[in-house]
Amino acid sequence: MAEIKFYLLEVDLTNKTSKKVDVTSDVKIYCAGRGLANKLIWDLVPHGADLLGPQQILHLGVGPLTGLLGGNVCFSHISPLTGWVNRAFSGGTLGPELLDAGYNCGILFKGQSDKPVYLYVYDDKVEIRDAADLWGLTVTKTNAKLQDRLFKETGEIFSMATIGPAGENLVRFANVLVDGFHSASKRGPGATMGSKKLKAVVVRGTKGRTYADHQKVWELHKAMTMNPQNQNLNKGFRLWGINNWTMSYYSNPSSTGDFNYGSQPMSGIKNNHTFWVPECDNYNYKDFITRYKLWSHACPGCPQACYLSSFRNLPAPLGASVCKHLYDNSGGCSLNWMIKTYEEQSVVTAALEEMGMDGEELGGLVAWAMDLYEHGIITKEDLDGIDLKWGDLDAALELMKKIAHREGKAPNALADGFRRAEKVFGDKSIWYAYEIHGCANDTQDMRSFRNRFRYPSNHTGARKGELRDLSESLTQCVNLQQAMVNAFGSWEEAVRLFLNAACGWNMTINDVWDMTWRYYFFNRAISHREGFNVPLGSADVLPIRAYTEIVTDKYGTKYKINEPYWRSTEWPDFMEKEMHLNRDGSLRRSELLRLGLDFVIPVLDPLGVIGP
Amino acid sequence: MAEEEKKKESGEISKPEFLKDKGFEAEHPIEGVDQVYGREVYPLPGEKVAAFIYMDEAVCTGCALCTYACSMKHFGVINKDASNIQVRQPQIPIIKGIPVTCCQCEVDERQCEKACPTGSITYDTKTMHMVINKDTCLGAGCLQCVEACNAKAVRFNGIVSDNPFVCDLCDTENNGNRDPECVKICPTSAISFRHQQAHHWHRRSIMQKANLLAQRIYPITKESFCFPDRNW
Numbered sequence: 001m002a003e004i005k006f007y008l009l010e011v012d013l014t015n016k017t018s019k020k021v022d023v024t025s026d027v028k029i030y031c032a033g034r035g036l037a038n039k040l041i042w043d044l045v046p047h048g049a050d051l052l053g054p055q056q057i058l059h060l061g062v063g064p065l066t067g068l069l070g071g072n073v074c075f076s077h078i079s080p081l082t083g084w085v086n087r088a089f090s091g092g093t094l095g096p097e098l099l100d101a102g103y104n105c106g107i108l109f110k111g112q113s114d115k116p117v118y119l120y121v122y123d124d125k126v127e128i129r130d131a132a133d134l135w136g137l138t139v140t141k142t143n144a145k146l147q148d149r150l151f152k153e154t155g156e157i158f159s160m161a162t163i164g165p166a167g168e169n170l171v172r173f174a175n176v177l178v179d180g181f182h183s184a185s186k187r188g189p190g191a192t193m194g195s196k197k198l199k200a201v202v203v204r205g206t207k208g209r210t211y212a213d214h215q216k217v218w219e220l221h222k223a224m225t226m227n228p229q230n231q232n233l234n235k236g237f238r239l240w241g242i243n244n245w246t247m248s249y250y251s252n253p254s255s256t257g258d259f260n261y262g263s264q265p266m267s268g269i270k271n272n273h274t275f276w277v278p279e280c281d282n283y284n285y286k287d288f289i290t291r292y293k294l295w296s297h298a299c300p301g302c303p304q305a306c307y308l309s310s311f312r313n314l315p316a317p318l319g320a321s322v323c324k325h326l327y328d329n330s331g332g333c334s335l336n337w338m339i340k341t342y343e344e345q346s347v348v349t350a351a352l353e354e355m356g357m358d359g360e361e362l363g364g365l366v367a368w369a370m371d372l373y374e375h376g377i378i379t380k381e382d383l384d385g386i387d388l389k390w391g392d393l394d395a396a397l398e399l400m401k402k403i404a405h406r407e408g409k410a411p412n413a414l415a416d417g418f419r420r421a422e423k424v425f426g427d428k429s430i431w432y433a434y435e436i437h438g439c440a441n442d443t444q445d446m447r448s449f450r451n452r453f454r455y456p457s458n459h460t461g462a463r464k465g466e467l468r469d470l471s472e473s474l475t476q477c478v479n480l481q482q483a484m485v486n487a488f489g490s491w492e493e494a495v496r497l498f499l500n501a502a503c504g505w506n507m508t509i510n511d512v513w514d515m516t517w518r519y520y521f522f523n524r525a526i527s528h529r530e531g532f533n534v535p536l537g538s539a540d541v542l543p544i545r546a547y548t549e550i551v552t553d554k555y556g557t558k559y560k561i562n563e564p565y566w567r568s569t570e571w572p573d574f575m576e577k578e579m580h581l582n583r584d585g586s587l588r589r590s591e592l593l594r595l596g597l598d599f600v601i602p603v604l605d606p607l608g609v610i611g612p
Numbered sequence: 613m614a615e616e617e618k619k620k621e622s623g624e625i626s627k628p629e630f631l632k633d634k635g636f637e638a639e640h641p642i643e644g645v646d647q648v649y650g651r652e653v654y655p656l657p658g659e660k661v662a663a664f665i666y667m668d669e670a671v672c673t674g675c676a677l678c679t680y681a682c683s684m685k686h687f688g689v690i691n692k693d694a695s696n697i698q699v700r701q702p703q704i705p706i707i708k709g710i711p712v713t714c715c716q717c718e719v720d721e722r723q724c725e726k727a728c729p730t731g732s733i734t735y736d737t738k739t740m741h742m743v744i745n746k747d748t749c750l751g752a753g754c755l756q757c758v759e760a761c762n763a764k765a766v767r768f769n770g771i772v773s774d775n776p777f778v779c780d781l782c783d784t785e786n787n788g789n790r791d792p793e794c795v796k797i798c799p800t801s802a803i804s805f806r807h808q809q810a811h812h813w814h815r816r817s818i819m820q821k822a823n824l825l826a827q828r829i830y831p832i833t834k835e836s837f838c839f840p841d842r843n844w
Contacts, residue, residue: 093701096676100692140705144835147703151819157700179707207771208683208691218684225677225799234799238673294829296800297707298675300692300699303799305673309706311829320831322706350837 001212003504004064006032009103009126011119013196014054014111018126023105028505029596032063032105034087035473035519037076038526040108041085042600047529051080052170052195054112060098060161060201061106063474064502065495067096067209068221069484070477071299073106073161073178075189081172081361081417082438082461084527087472088189091307092178093159094203095475096300101205109196118146118200122154123207131199138354139164143180146202158202164356166404167194171415173361177353181309181324182299185358187439187461212504220497224480224487225303233483234304238296240289241308242326242479268445268551269335270390271367272434275445275553279340288342294322299477306479314343317394321350329353331443332363337370338391351397355404360462362403364440365414365421366396371432378425384408434543437461437532447546447559452566453574456540457585459527470495470516517580518595521587525600528587528609536586536608540571586611662740663807664716665697665779665792667814669821671802674701674709678794678803685782685793687772694772696779697794697803698764700818704826705834711803712821713794714765714779715814716741724778727760733778739788741781749775763815781805 006027011018023036030039037059049055061074073095079086098106101123109119113128116135120127134142142162150158159179167174167190174190175183193199211217224230269277292312298305313320323346333352334345352359372378373388380387384402388395402411413424419438422430434441436455439462446455446463454463471478474495484494492512499507507515524532533539547563572583582588587610592601604610679695687694697713716735717723724733724742732749735742751774757766758776768776781790795805816824826834 092707096692140703140837141835143703144705157702157818159701179701180703180705181707206691206693206769208689208694211690214684214689218680218690221677221680222797225797231799238800294706295670295708296673297701297709298673300674300676300701301680302675303677305675305800307707311706311832313831320829322829322832322837324706354837 001504004104004210004212004502006064006105007103008036008105009107009121011107011109011126011128012111013109013113013117013128013198016113016117016128018128020103027064027105029515029518030522031470031473031515031519033061033066033074033473033475034076034523035470035515036105037061037074037087038085038519038522041076041078041526042522042529044110045078047603049078051078051083052191054196056192056195058109058189058192058196058198059106060094060109061473061475062095062098062104063476064104065474065476065498066104067099067299067301068217068476068498068502069474069480070302071096072472072475072477073098073184074472074475075176075184077189077192078530079187079461080170080191080195081187082532084437084460084530084532085523086187086189086460087523088175088184088186089472089475090161090176090178090182090184091299091477092161092182093300094161094178094201097159097203097205099205100208101203102207102210103205104210107201109193109198112195113197116197116199118202119198120150121201121203121205122156122158123205134199135168136165139177139180139356140354142200146200150202150204154204156204158204160200160202162200162356163190163193163198164354164404166355166357166415167191168199169404169406169415170194171357171404171406172417172420173358173365174356175358177356181353182307183329183353183358185329185360187358187361190356211502213501216501217498220501221301224483224494227483227487229486230303230483233486237304237306237479240285241296242306268434268441270338271336271364271371271432272441272445272545273371273549273551275551275559277335277338279335279338280554282341283334283345288325292325292342292346302477302480304479304483310346312343312346318343318347321347323350323353325349328443329359332360332440333366333396336363336367337396339393339396340391344393347393348396348400351400355400357400357404360442361417361440362400363443364435365403365418366399368418368429368433368435369399369410369414372425372429375428375432377428377432378410382408382410384411431544434545436541436543437539441543445559446542447551447561452542452546452561453571453578456542456571457574457579459524459532459539470512470519473515473519474499514595517591518597521592521595522597522600524587525592525597525604528604528607529600533585534607534609536584540585542566582611584611588612661807662716663781663790663805664814665713665781665794666804666806667711667713668802668804669710669825671800672699672709672711673800673802674699674707674711675799676709677797677799678711681793681797682782683772686777686784689772691769691772693767694769696765696767696777698767698818702818702822703834704822704829705832705837706829708822708825710818710821710825712763712765712816712818714742714761715763716779716781717815721815723760723762724757724766727756729754729756733757733766733776736786739783739786739790741783741790742778743780743786744775744778746775751775762817762820764817 059076075088116131118131175185292310294309296305297307413421418435488494676699679692682695732745
């Protein structure tokens with residue numbers, strides 16, 4: 001079985017040129033997606049480069065299993081929010097289309113355009129086109145305009161990744177929306193795209209896949225899809241969307257704790273000051289789906305269809321809106337702002353997707369601003385005239401709009417994230433900020449058992465992006481992991497079988513593990529180079545409120561982290577056993593040498609982040 | 613009871629029985645309806661009955677596994693654009709997977725047949741599906757059939773074939789053995805193989821179907837997630 005070749009589309013936005021590059025040798029070592037992006041960022045981005053400057057790159061990554069096990073893409077870059085390496089993961093049709101167009105390692109964007117452009121890819125035809133008429137439009141308007149224009153031109157429906165006004169205005173947590181609703185959210189890929197004046201990427205591929213053994217790949221896929229256990233699993237996803245998984249996940253007290261009795265919102269309430277208020281009863285996901293579900297949608301190649309869109313046509317002033325309603329794009333902006341009903345909250349979600357901002361980051365920031373306004377640390381004048389009271393929908397929407405357009409003192413500061421805004425608002429504001437590494441608390445609260453490790457140990461910012469498996473390199477959707485386990489016994493075995501069939505490789509389970517750890521340590525090394533956890537231990541902190549403020553759930557269970565125990569026992573254990581690091585959080589020199597990452601040692605040694 | 617156990621030991625147990633034994637059975641089994649992998653599989657239309665691929669656009673999730681199955685069956689590759697069935701995901705404005713394939717039109721309605729200058733694309737009345745005669749088809753230079761079909765169900769992809777292709781109900785040998793792969797793989801049972809009752813609906817293209825589905829979300833417009841008054 002012949003091994004397949006891997007190609008990357010390299011686009012230079014400064015010179016408006018593009019070329020197809022063979023990266024097969026790198027993929028065999030680092031895998032594609034986020035793994036290949038490690039190599040590209042390490043080689044191409046100099047240490048300390050301007051976070052929104054022309055030296056930064058953006059890798060729109062796909063991998064050998066994209067379009068088979070979920071249709072994901074992985075945006076990799078240096079985050080303009082944290083300054084460390086970042087990945088943002090999104091579903092949608094973009095990844096499979098890229099593979100079908102012949103670019104099975106995605107697109108690398110270099111340089112910076114002087115005027116707004118969008119990238120057009122139709123098989124071998126690659127053009128950097130003028131986007132002056134699209135600049136300034138919201139995501140849906142851009143997509144509608146592009147979809148109509150391209151359909152008239154080619155008769156085809158293109159897949160597209162777009163930024164909204166937030167990305168254009170370099171809001172540091174702006175996201176990229178794939179197909180309008182699949183969001184690559186975390187830590188600002190939209191701002192990086194905006195800094196390159198790249199409004200959208202549109203792709204259509206008709207050439208098909210280049211698997212080594214199509215028959216074998218298809219048989220494996222059928223074995224997974226038609227597995228009786230998986231049919232049952234998939235049915236749940238289709239009925240309840242991603243929340244099928246999260247509801248059972250959060251209800252399990254051994255994992256993250258049964259906050260808010262396992263339904264939305266799962267995280268903190270009123271800027272994370274509590275875990276339960278009576279209004280929690282208004283948020284019931286089954287209730288929401290029963291009333292507002294429109295249809296289920298799947299990424300190409302995935303039988304699960306966890307994407308669930310909803311539609312409401314409510315009396316004024318709420319009006320009509322559609323959105324993809326998930327726990328992570330809505331949990332942080334619901335009772336964290338004291339928005340009391342799903343109906344009101346879903347308007348926020350729709351607006352978020354129009355503006356192109358990360359819901360979790362914005363959720364934390366607006367809740368913080370509400371808290372500061374209540375305590376008089378910021379004023380109505382700072383907020384450009386907004387009377388930002390808890391639970392005021394119109395005020396919150398107005399603030400969102402101002403943040404996206406960077407209008408007014410406080411909104412402009414908030415658009416730069418917690419750490420930069422703290423400097424503007426003063427020291428008094430720091431206690432109220434429930435953030436870690438300058439990123440907002442994700443929807444899951446960091447006082448819970450797992451997240452008290454996940455957040456501080458994460459070298460990309462907050463919880464998301466912590467995963468130490470290969471799914472982001474392959475790029476394979478994590479939601480399919482249970483289906484893979486059901487069909488093949490273990491996730492690694494499933495990956496091995498699929499990789500060997502798709503790429504013509506001959507990998508063993510140990511090779512899969514090595515590739516996993518190589519990609520993870522390399523990723524962490526880049527963040528270290530850019531200042532993460534230097535000096536050692538500086539990033540291993542939770543917000544002061546996590547140790548000091550007692551929060552209570554519905555049943556009266558109190559949550560507070562026992563700091564001395566966490567520091568002395570829990571944390572070093574986690575570092576050693578789960579992360580394969582030294583107990584102080586430093587990288588293991590022996591592992592770096594064994595995995596062929598010896599070239600990072602001379603760079604990181606002076607920083608003191610490599611142990612024995 | 614003893615007989616059943618004997619059968620189990622000797623491996624004679626049928627698939628539905630085996631699945632029932634494992635707990636995969638319908639809550640309300642229907643007489644004459646078989647089960648495969650815990651799913652109900654209705655008997656295929658009889659040999660002498662005209663039939664076509666029926667699709668429920670509202671149920672379709674757009675996973676496109678039908679296109680993978682089709683391209684594997686016909687060309688031995690995974691390529692959604694080398695498939696007789698087509699699934700695209702237009703934004704209306706929220707994304708929706710919409711499938712289209714040939715509905716084996718009635719004689720008066722076959723625009724492809726009328727358009728073909730050499731009479732190469734025809735309905736085979738013996739095997740009861742459309743066929744394309746590759747010997748007489750003019751191929752890439754012509755494509756009148758592709759143009760003529762309102763649903764764009766006749767397809768062409770120069771990478772896998774010199775001729776256009778159209779749904780043959782997986783009777784690739786043209787011997788009357790119709791056994792559509794897309795129906796078997798569809799995870800949501802949005803695709804079924806039915807006696808022909810081709811309604812006008814099935815001759816709509818993906819964009820035409822999208823425009824109809826978009827009426828479900830009135831007053832949302834294609835340009836806005838939210839009610840236009842909000843003017844985001």
